[in-house]
Amino acid sequence: MANKDPFDASHAIQASEGFDTKRLRSKSIVITGGASGIGEAAVRAFAKAGAFVTFGDISQDRGSSLAEELGKSVAFVPCDVTNWNDQIRLFRCAVDNSPDQSIDVVFANAGVAIPDGRLDAIDDDGEPTEPDVKGIRINLVAVLYTAKLAKWHFRQSRSGDGCLIMTSSLAGYWDHQGMVPYAATKWGVRGTMRALRQDSGMRVNIIAPWFIRTPIVSEEAWIGIEEMTAPVFAEVEDAATAVLHLACDEEANGKSSEPSMVVLMLMVGIGRSLAVVPRSYVTEGYMDLGARDAWDIENIAQEHHWVVKM
Ligand SMILES: NC(=O)c1ccc[n+]([C@@H]2O[C@H](COP(=O)([O-])OP(=O)(O)OC[C@H]3O[C@@H](n4cnc5c(N)ncnc54)[C@H](O)[C@@H]3O)[C@@H](O)[C@H]2O)c1
Numbered sequence: 131m132a133n134k135d136p137f138d139a140s141h142a143i144q145a146s147e148g149f150d151t152k153r154l155r156s157k158s159i160v161i162t163g164g165a166s167g168i169g170e171a172a173v174r175a176f177a178k179a180g181a182f183v184t185f186g187d188i189s190q191d192r193g194s195s196l197a198e199e200l201g202k203s204v205a206f207v208p209c210d211v212t213n214w215n216d217q218i219r220l221f222r223c224a225v226d227n228s229p230d231q232s233i234d235v236v237f238a239n240a241g242v243a244i245p246d247g248r249l250d251a252i253d254d255d256g257e258p259t260e261p262d263v264k265g266i267r268i269n270l271v272a273v274l275y276t277a278k279l280a281k282w283h284f285r286q287s288r289s290g291d292g293c294l295i296m297t298s299s300l301a302g303y304w305d306h307q308g309m310v311p312y313a314a315t316k317w318g319v320r321g322t323m324r325a326l327r328q329d330s331g332m333r334v335n336i337i338a339p340w341f342i343r344t345p346i347v348s349e350e351a352w353i354g355i356e357e358m359t360a361p362v363f364a365e366v367e368d369a370a371t372a373v374l375h376l377a378c379d380e381e382a383n384g385k386s387s388e389p390s391m392v393v394l395m396l397m398v399g400i401g402r403s404l405a406v407v408p409r410s411y412v413t414e415g416y417m418d419l420g421a422r423d424a425w426d427i428e429n430i431a432q433e434h435h436w437v438v439k440m
Contacts (some may be wrong), residue, residue: 143402145414149378154235155180158228159377160221161213162276163240165192167344168297168337172237173368177204179374182225186211187240211240211272212264221279235377238273238319239297243347244311261311270314270322275323277334284332292332293366295376296323300340300405303419316413320403335376338419339406339440340364362408372404375416 159176163169164185170192176183177200187193197206205222209216218318224233244265245251251259253428284292301309302316320336327334342364343352403419412419 141402143375143379143404144416144418145372145375145404145412145416151179151374151378153378153380154374156229157181157234157377158224158230158232159183159235159237160224160233160237161185161237161239162209162217162220162272162279163187163297165189165206167346168339168366168369168373169237169239170196171366172373174200174205174238175367175370175374176235176377178200179186179257181235181383182228184220186216188222211275212267214275216389217272217279225283225324230287233280233283234287234291235293235295236276236283237295237297237373237377238276238280240272241269241297241346242314243351244269244309244315247309247312248307249310266311266315269312270318273319274324279325281332284353291380293377294326294332294334295373296334296336298323298336298338298403300338302336302338303311303405323403333376333380335404336403337369337372337376337416338403339369340408342369342406348428357396362410364406364408368409369406371414372406372416376402376404382383 153177160182161169161172161176161183162185164173164183165187166189169185169187173183173185183200183204184207185193185197185204186207187206188210190208193206193208195403199202205223205227207220209220211217221233225231228233242265245262246259251260253259277294277296280292280294284294296319298319299312299316301313302318302320306313316338320338323334323336326332340363341355345368347355404416405419406416409415
């Protein structure tokens with residue numbers, strides 16, 4: 131009998147099965163925060179697969195030099211994701227840059243660490259400081275901007291296969307007491323996926339990385355994190371591979387034996403979460419979070435001694 135829940139574990143993506151990047155050739159990809167870290171790795175991986183990549187970032191120097199290095203199929207657009215007009219421009223440039231004048235895959239990835247993780251910062255008089263909401267605007271509000279523009283552009287596209295991928299975090303899965311505002315934004319991104327996947331007419335997925343040593347925080351901060359974790363880190367390349375897997379694998383949820391169910395799932399979207407995890411846990415460095423994306427990260431992290439005190 132067909133499974134009525136298109137998001138349950140039976141449709142989980144198997145990283146070990148791999149995927150075919152052929153379908154990315156000449157596709158048009160939009161990436162935010164593409165000048166560094168996970169975004170940069172995704173820009174490189176999509177370009178290598180033969181796609182047309184248009185990426186935005188506030189870091190103009192790094193963005194321009196990356197685009198220059200990768201050649202004509204990659205375009206950099208200076209873009210502050212919190213600025214709606216900047217994002218409109220980013221998407222317009224992607225349409226102009228693509229052979230089909232369309233957009234096929236959008237990766238909403240730009241993000242920052244957020245200060246005052248425990249919400250206990252005080253000023254010189256010992257009074258609570260006003261929380262800084264800039265990071266919330268980058269990590270969550272701007273992702274909603276990107277999702278809205280993705281949805282609109284996918285509807286204009288002839289291919290009918292729009293794929294939105296967002297970067298959440300494993301901080302969107304557990305009680306992360308040292309990163310309260312950051313975790314709130316990443317739970318928000320996860321919630322955005324959960325709500326959008328139901329009926330948005332596009333495939334909607336997230337990646338949820340464990341710690342990856344990128345410039346998102348200073349090297350000093352990484353040393354501190356290293357002392358608190360086992361230490362085990364996930365790899366930036368595995369995050370990019372997870373993103374490409376989601377972009378390529380139209381039937382990654384197609385475990386149902388009923389073709390009609392596959393069609394239904396493509397209509398409502400896949401809606402899966404790929405955790406990007408240390409290779410010591412999973413060889414491929416990423417794994418599906420399982421039934422209705424409700425993986426018990428806390429137990430697994432403790433079992434594998436990833437988190438000592440945090
Ligand atoms: N590194 C980790 O441990 C980790 C873990 C889980 C999730 N993430 C998430 O992964 C995503 C990428 O982070 P990363 O680790 O690659 O960090 P990174 O700092 O290497 O890259 C983030 C990029 O986003 C850009 N950016 C920041 N603010 C922006 C803005 N307002 N407009 C446009 N671009 C902006 C930065 O300039 C940078 O190029 C973020 O959403 C982050 O929250 C990272």
